[in-house]
Amino acid sequence: MGAPRKGSEDADHLTEHLDELARLTDTAGAVVVGRLSQQVASPNPATLIGEGKVEELRALMSETRATLVIFDEELTPNQGANLEKELKSRVMDRAELILDIFSTRARTHEAKLQVELAQLAYLLPRLARMWTHLSRIRGGIGLRGPGETQLETDRRMIRRKIQLLRDKLQEWEKHREVLRANRTPLLSVALVGYTNAGKSSVLRMLSGEHDIFVEDRLFATLDTLTREVDLGEGCRARVSDTVGFIRKLPHHLVASFRATLEEVRGADLLLHVVDASHPGWEEQMRVVDEVLAELGVGELPLVPVFNKMDQVADPSAFAARARALYPDALLATTQRLDGLESVKAELRQRERELRPPVVVLVPLADGARLASLYRLGEVVDQSVTGEFHRVRVRLAPWQAEQLRRDGVEVVDERRVERRAAG
Numbered sequence: 449m450g451a452p453r454k455g456s457e458d459a460d461h462l463t464e465h466l467d468e469l470a471r472l473t474d475t476a477g478a479v480v481v482g483r484l485s486q487q488v489a490s491p492n493p494a495t496l497i498g499e500g501k502v503e504e505l506r507a508l509m510s511e512t513r514a515t516l517v518i519f520d521e522e523l524t525p526n527q528g529a530n531l532e533k534e535l536k537s538r539v540m541d542r543a544e545l546i547l548d549i550f551s552t553r554a555r556t557h558e559a560k561l562q563v564e565l566a567q568l569a570y571l572l573p574r575l576a577r578m579w580t581h582l583s584r585i586r587g588g589i590g591l592r593g594p595g596e597t598q599l600e601t602d603r604r605m606i607r608r609k610i611q612l613l614r615d616k617l618q619e620w621e622k623h624r625e626v627l628r629a630n631r632t633p634l635l636s637v638a639l640v641g642y643t644n645a646g647k648s649s650v651l652r653m654l655s656g657e658h659d660i661f662v663e664d665r666l667f668a669t670l671d672t673l674t675r676e677v678d679l680g681e682g683c684r685a686r687v688s689d690t691v692g693f694i695r696k697l698p699h700h701l702v703a704s705f706r707a708t709l710e711e712v713r714g715a716d717l718l719l720h721v722v723d724a725s726h727p728g729w730e731e732q733m734r735v736v737d738e739v740l741a742e743l744g745v746g747e748l749p750l751v752p753v754f755n756k757m758d759q760v761a762d763p764s765a766f767a768a769r770a771r772a773l774y775p776d777a778l779l780a781t782t783q784r785l786d787g788l789e790s791v792k793a794e795l796r797q798r799e800r801e802l803r804p805p806v807v808v809l810v811p812l813a814d815g816a817r818l819a820s821l822y823r824l825g826e827v828v829d830q831s832v833t834g835e836f837h838r839v840r841v842r843l844a845p846w847q848a849e850q851l852r853r854d855g856v857e858v859v860d861e862r863r864v865e866r867r868a869a870g
């Protein structure tokens with residue numbers, strides 16, 4: 449059921465949005481048997497849609513034998529309760545559907561905690577209605593809803609549970625901070641984007657790991673996955689795949705996924721993966737920008753990557769349009785072996801900026817050290833100066849420091865010239 453405000457932008461994209469809702473429903477494991485929509489001039493506080501439409505919905509449900517109604521719009525706890533009463537059937541809104549998908553797809557302990565937290569936060573204001581469900585299941589003549597005292601007790605319990613989950617998640621966050629602090633510094637890149645844009649496919653191709661999960665469904669990925677990637681030409685980066693975003697992502701969910709998205713906050717660069725073949729790519733980009741802002745990472749350096757270019761009807765016209773909007777946009781496809789060359793080149797350049805060239809002096813006899821420099825960094829040139837190999841090599845500052853600690857001479861170029869002269 450779609451019920452956008454009359455004249456709103458949502459109303460212009462009604463079909464597209466209901467298509468997306470149908471895909472979400474499919475992901476959740478239900479079968480869509482009918483669709484209905486109404487452009488709402490002023491939302492009915494009791495049922496969101498008008499009385500006549502509720503009637504129509506009831507008729508469609510009995511005709512198609514539907515057992516569940518899903519609204520694309522957010523329903524207030526009251527509207528949900530009223531609609532369920534009138535339709536005598538379960539009613540969900542988009543947020544609840546997304547929460548349901550997340551709860552069945554969460555795999556890691558942390559993701560499960562995050563989803564549970566989001567579900568409880570969603571449940572809290574709707575508790576009275578959920579109770580009615582339970583009493584209906586139990587049946588019994590004259591059974592009334594729970595008394596206010598019972599409801600209050602339950603609310604207290606849920607609040608306590610929410611606090612408990614928050615504490616646990618915070619512990620995880622600390623634990624992960626320690627892990628992050630201990631790993632070798634490398635260019636760190638996070639793949640972000642709308643769900644199904646191809647983020648996991650990009651990581652799969654960059655890392656060459658074919659068991660990274662890719663699926664033509666929404667929310668295939670819920671957990672952040674990080675891989676060290678060889679970019680060629682001696683460059684490496686740490687690349688993270690993250691949960692996809694979607695329009696009207698429930699706020700509870702964004703808030704509780706903060707821990708998983710830590711990797712995004714710590715990134716040097718965000719690659720915003722866009723499905724260029726999707727008719728709604730511009731709206732999808734806007735949604736992603738909004739969620740990033742909500743997560744407090746709107747200011748991080750970001751490069752748009754227009755993926756699925758193999759599916760775009762007129763690639764050169766598309767490229768011109770994308771570049772007019774985003775001058776630094778990259779074009780990509782994971783369906784061709786060389787489809788990510790532009791992405792790799794961009795990452796190599798960013799990575800080199802983190803490793804300025806330094807000059808290392810290696811005694812002529814020390815072949816092992818010379819060889820290790822070639823493994824460690826990217827050698828720009830090499831010559832002989834007096835009794836030394838004079839090697840210009842790109843190294844991360846921490847690597848140069850390590851060499852110095854090992855007693856190797858790492859100097860800037862002017863000092864080298866002086867040494868050779870003296």
Ligand SMILES: Nc1nc2c(ncn2[C@@H]2O[C@H](COP(=O)(O)OP(=O)(O)OP(=O)(O)O)[C@@H](O)[C@H]2O)c(=O)[nH]1
Nearest residue numbers: 643644645646647648649663664667668669692782
């Ligand atoms: N034609 C085409 N399909 C692609 C391309 N990249 C990915 N796909 C397909 O798009 C679908 C989604 O890919 P994923 O990599 O799972 O997308 P994702 O962004 O990780 O999605 P979520 O984890 O659900 O947010 C899969 O069916 C992929 O095979 C591409 O360049 N071209």
Ligand SMILES: [Mg+2]
Nearest residue numbers: 647648668669
């Ligand atoms: Mg994915």
